[in-house]
Amino acid sequence: MTPIGRDEAQGRAAEELLRPEYQKEDWIAYVLRIGRQFLGDLLDGTGSSAGGIVAAIVVGLVILALAGLVFWALRKAPLRRAAAAGSIFGTRTMTAAEHRALAERLAAEQRWGEAVQERLRAIARDLEERALVDDMPGRTADELAAEAGTALPAFAGELAAAARSFDDVTYGGMLGTPAAYATMTSLDQRLKAARPVPA
Incomplete structure (x- = not known):
């Protein structure tokens, strides 16, 4: 039996692997x-x-x-x-106070985008706790702004702007800023004292 060269061995191996029984x-x-x-x-x-x-x-x-x-x-x-x-809240249920505390910690660390997100979550949870909006799992920021704007019409424009700010940092790839966080915090504080318009 004569020895075979490297190229011939590779060719034979390739032919062998092409046989039907080797096909995956x-x-x-x-x-x-x-x-x-x-x-x-x-x-x-x-x-x-x-x-x-x-x-x-x-x-x-x-x-x-x-x-x-x-x-x-x-x-x-x-x-x-x-x-x-697409929802506002993650998987863990937190109170409005817990969301506010987390937002403050994130702001102290200058993590402005996350701080903006948590402050809007605080707003949403506070409105739910006060029964100004329904507790609705999977709610989007825009849905929150629309429902809360009906209960508190004086804040409808600011709520819509807050929803846009949340969406910008969450889905739009925009960076949060101290100004955006300050605006969201101011809205949160004023909403805490707001009373709904009688039906």
């Missing part, structure tokens, strides 16, 4: 192949009787329904995450 099957093709094989085995096992064929069809429909439910759930998950990401 993607997961969709794998699931479809297993499903077809299962249904084929089921039909073979039931024979040609009418009851067997009906049973095979029912089992196939159940499998398709389950696959559809899984697909639907997987498509809805990103929408739920996106809705949660």
